[in-house]
Amino acid sequence: MKVELSYGRHGLTVDFPKHTRVIRSPHVPGCPDEPQAIRAALRDPVGSPPLADLVGLGNRVVIVHTDITRATPNHRLLPVILAELENAGVRPEDITLLNGLGTHRPQTDAELRGMLGDAVVERYRCLQHDCRDDAELVDLGQTSIGNPVRVNKTYLQADVRILTGFIEPHLFAGYSGGPKAILPSLAGLESVSTNHAAAMIAHPRAIWGITAGNPVWEEMKEVALKTKPTFLVNVALNRGNQITAVFAGDMLAAHARGCEFVGQSALVPVEETFDIVVTTNSGYPLDQNLYQSVKGMRVAQRIVRQGGAIICAAACEEGVPPYGGYADLLRRGGTPQGVMDMVTAPGFNEHDMWQVQIQAMVQLWADVYVYSHGLTTREIESALFLPCTDIAATITELQKKYGPQASIAVLPEGPQTIPISN
Numbered sequence: 001m002k003v004e005l006s007y008g009r010h011g012l013t014v015d016f017p018k019h020t021r022v023i024r025s026p027h028v029p030g031c032p033d034e035p036q037a038i039r040a041a042l043r044d045p046v047g048s049p050p051l052a053d054l055v056g057l058g059n060r061v062v063i064v065h066t067d068i069t070r071a072t073p074n075h076r077l078l079p080v081i082l083a084e085l086e087n088a089g090v091r092p093e094d095i096t097l098l099n100g101l102g103t104h105r106p107q108t109d110a111e112l113r114g115m116l117g118d119a120v121v122e123r124y125r126c127l128q129h130d131c132r133d134d135a136e137l138v139d140l141g142q143t144s145i146g147n148p149v150r151v152n153k154t155y156l157q158a159d160v161r162i163l164t165g166f167i168e169p170h171l172f173a174g175y176s177g178g179p180k181a182i183l184p185s186l187a188g189l190e191s192v193s194t195n196h197a198a199a200m201i202a203h204p205r206a207i208w209g210i211t212a213g214n215p216v217w218e219e220m221k222e223v224a225l226k227t228k229p230t231f232l233v234n235v236a237l238n239r240g241n242q243i244t245a246v247f248a249g250d251m252l253a254a255h256a257r258g259c260e261f262v263g264q265s266a267l268v269p270v271e272e273t274f275d276i277v278v279t280t281n282s283g284y285p286l287d288q289n290l291y292q293s294v295k296g297m298r299v300a301q302r303i304v305r306q307g308g309a310i311i312c313a314a315a316c317e318e319g320v321p322p323y324g325g326y327a328d329l330l331r332r333g334g335t336p337q338g339v340m341d342m343v344t345a346p347g348f349n350e351h352d353m354w355q356v357q358i359q360a361m362v363q364l365w366a367d368v369y370v371y372s373h374g375l376t377t378r379e380i381e382s383a384l385f386l387p388c389t390d391i392a393a394t395i396t397e398l399q400k401k402y403g404p405q406a407s408i409a410v411l412p413e414g415p416q417t418i419p420i421s422n
Helices: 034-043 074-087 109-116 118-123 153-157 189-195 215-226 251-266 290-301 326-333 336-343 353-363 377-382 391-402
Strands: 002-005 012-015 061-065 095-099 125-128 137-142 148-152 160-166 231-237 243-249 267-269 274-280 304-313 367-371 408-411 418-420
Touching: 012 391, 034 074, 034 231, 034 243, 061 074, 061 153, 074 095, 074 109, 074 118, 074 160, 074 231, 095 153, 109 118, 137 153, 148 153, 148 189, 148 215, 189 215, 215 251, 231 251, 243 251, 251 267, 274 290, 274 391, 290 304, 290 353, 290 367, 290 408, 304 391, 326 336, 326 353, 326 377, 336 353, 353 367, 367 391
Parallel strands: 061 095, 061 160, 095 125, 160 231, 267 418, 274 304, 274 408, 304 367
Antiparallel strands: 002 012, 137 148, 231 243
8 A cells, every 4th residue: 555655845655554544634625815815814813903904104013934944835925914014004124024943043045035935035124033142132031930031122122013824733832823933933042941841841731732731832822922912824734735724813812713723634533552653744844854853753652552663754854953952962861761861850951952852752652763865874873763764664574573463554744643532
């Protein structure tokens, strides 16, 4: 049985045993006219006046957008928002596009142009958040649980603050979009680190599809509300990256409606567990490095039995990656248990600790194999994974371990499909 996996830019076809269960979210058709759907949402928003009524001549506007590791179709979304602003009297020179990098690396000029389009880059001021630049961060005190809050100065100085992004289930924040456009996207490194601290990540409600009572999301909400965002524009996407719905207006009300919409298709009931689960990280741009691909492994953990095996297919064209603390933390931990002991030690607080913690949680549950054209065998092993050079052959080898009738499942879209128990 051949199954097309979301892998890199072009996909990957793998031959699976006939008894394999393929788990996909139901297909949601794209909007027949995306620009019109976006305009309609801007003019008839949720819990807010229309965007045009919130702006005017002389207003300084900042639009926050997602970075290159996210699938938001910025080049299709932002031009419609920008046109609506200019039609309402906002001058192009008063508009700033702010790349919400969180702790990620800045984009090159070519990458920004690919994300936003040449016309947008050349007409408007485009800035990139730097979580380590003290001069560009404003201290907003502490959250209710005592964590520090510093947020991007350019964003806070704007008269009108517009958050954009797309909504999908998130491995520890419940759902992406909404308040995540501020924390982590525009926050200082220490704010990200404390929000993503070991105890927060380990909380039982810090998981896919849950926002209320999720300490990670609740703090994100608190920080975002401190910054008084003016307007939210979030989209839902299908596996072809088509916009399926647009949610605009009040940050919390519009985001809640979007989460409900996305959850109806993305959360798929699966009652059983499997010996072997093959997953992806949803293809490019989400699988461009190994760090991001931990998300696909985490979703597979939901349906693999303890002691089973996960095979993750991720192109990783950017490698491990070569920046951030992820690779170094794995090296220092040495083993999944060593990593877990390190990051949960009292007072431990380092960049990327949250991702290695989640990886260790998965690896302490099941063996994890990685198939990737962007990584060498040495790089895969250095990241504490088992290398896989042929998915079908690895499944055959695992069947020798678990028996010829070993139960097998495949998540072709990875974390775009979240198995849940009823």
